[in-house]
Amino acid sequence: MSPLPDVGRRSPAGAPPSSRSRIARRVVAAGCVGVGLLALPDLLRIDRVTPFAQVVSLRPYVLVGVALLVLVTAGFAWRFRQLVPAVAALLAVLVTGVAMTVPRTQAGPLPATGRPLTVLTFNALDGAADLDALAALIRTERPDVAALIEVSETYRDRLAPLVEPLGYRMVTATGTDMDGVTDVFGVTALVAGHLGEVTSSVDRSTQFPIVEVSAAALGPTRFVAFHAVAPRLGDVAEWSSDVAKVARYCSGGPAIVAGDFNATLDHSVLREATTGCSDAAAQRGQGLLATWPTWLPAWFGPQLDHVFATDPIAAEDVAVREVAGSDHRAVLVRLRLPG
Structure with missing residues (x-):
C-alpha cells in the first residue's frame, strides 16, 4: 500500500514552509524600511517629530551602521538568495545618505x-x-x-x-x-x-x-x-x-x-x-x-x-x-x- 501524500505536514514551527518564507520576507522588508526611516527621515520630512528629529542629527554614524549591515546581509545573501533584494535596498539607503553627507567634507574654493x-x-x-x-x-x-x-x-x-x-x-x-x-x-x-x-x-x-x-x-x-x-x-x-x-x-x-x-x-x-x-x-x-x-x-x-x-x-x-x-x-x- 502506497503512503498517503504529505500535503498536511507542517514545519516544527507550526507553519508551512511557504508561510514561513513569506513571514521572513515581510520581516526583512520591514527591517529595511525601518533602517531607511532612521537614516533618511528628512527626505520624508518626518525628521520634525520624535524620534527622527533626534536620530537624524547622528546620521554620519547611523550610516556607518548601515554599511556594516550591508556587509553582513551581503554575506548571508550568498546562501540565502532571498536576501538579495534586502542588500539592494540597504545599499540604496547607504548611497543616498553618503551622497547627502560627503559634500560637507569637501572644501570649496577659498x-x-x-x-x-x-x-x-x-x-x-x-x-x-x-x-x-x-x-x-x-x-x-x-x-x-x-x-x-x-x-x-x-x-x-x-x-x-x-x-x-x-x-x-x-x-x-x-x-x-x-x-x-x-x-x-x-x-x-x-x-x-x-x-x-x-x-x-x-x-x-x-x-x-x-x-x-x-x-x-x-x-x-x-x-x-x-x-x-x-x-x-x-x-x-x-x-x-x-x-x-x-x-x-x-x-x-x-x-x-x-x-x-x-x-x-x-x-x-x-x-x-x-x-x-x-x-x-x-x-x-x-x-x-x-x-x-x-x-x-x-x-x-x-x-x-x-x-x-x-x-x-x-x-x-x-x-x-x-x-x-x-x-x-x-x-x-x-x-x-x-x-
Whole structure:
C-alpha cells in the first residue's frame, strides 16, 4: 500500500514552509524600511517629530551602521538568495545618505577677495563656562563679532570688565528668564569697537531672544545671535518653529547668523530655513565637525553650533576651541565680506 501524500505536514514551527518564507520576507522588508526611516527621515520630512528629529542629527554614524549591515546581509545573501533584494535596498539607503553627507567634507574654493571678519559663537552652558578661559579666547582671537549663547546680564556683568578694555561692546537680551539668576535664557552679541556705531534690535517671540546687530563698518550686513530650543521630547514643534525663523535673515539681505541652532544640516527644517545662506564649516569641508558634547571624543557628535552667511559672503577658515565648563565647543570663523 502506497503512503498517503504529505500535503498536511507542517514545519516544527507550526507553519508551512511557504508561510514561513513569506513571514521572513515581510520581516526583512520591514527591517529595511525601518533602517531607511532612521537614516533618511528628512527626505520624508518626518525628521520634525520624535524620534527622527533626534536620530537624524547622528546620521554620519547611523550610516556607518548601515554599511556594516550591508556587509553582513551581503554575506548571508550568498546562501540565502532571498536576501538579495534586502542588500539592494540597504545599499540604496547607504548611497543616498553618503551622497547627502560627503559634500560637507569637501572644501570649496577659498575667497580670493573681500574684507576679513572674524566671527565667534559659543554656548556658555547657563553661564557655567570658565570666565577667564572665555576672556582669554576673546583676547587671543579678537573676533569682530560674537554670539554668546546662554549669557544673560549675570554672566555678562562678570565678563565685561575683562573684554570691554579691549574695545568690545555687548548687547544682551533675555527671554522667559524671570528670576534674573539663570543665564540659560540669555543671548549676548559682542561687537568690536573698530566696527563703529552699533544699533540693535531684539526679537522676543521665541523662548530664547534673537539679537540683531548692525554696525557702521558692516554696512548693510546684519549680525544675528541665535539660539533655538533643543528638540527634546515635547519641544520638537517649538524647536522646528525656532529654526524656521532663520529664513527671514537668509532671504532678507546680507546677514551673518551665528549661534546654537540645536540642529545639523541633516535636518530638513534647517536646510530649508538657510536657503540663501551658506554654512561656514561646510564651505571649508568641515561640515561634520562635532561641536557638542565636549565629554565625547572630539571626532564624535553632531554639529549644532553654526555660522551661516548670505552669499557672496564666504568662509576662509573654521576652527573649534574648547572652553572649560561648557558642553559646547566654541566655533571661530574667518569670513570674507565682499567689497
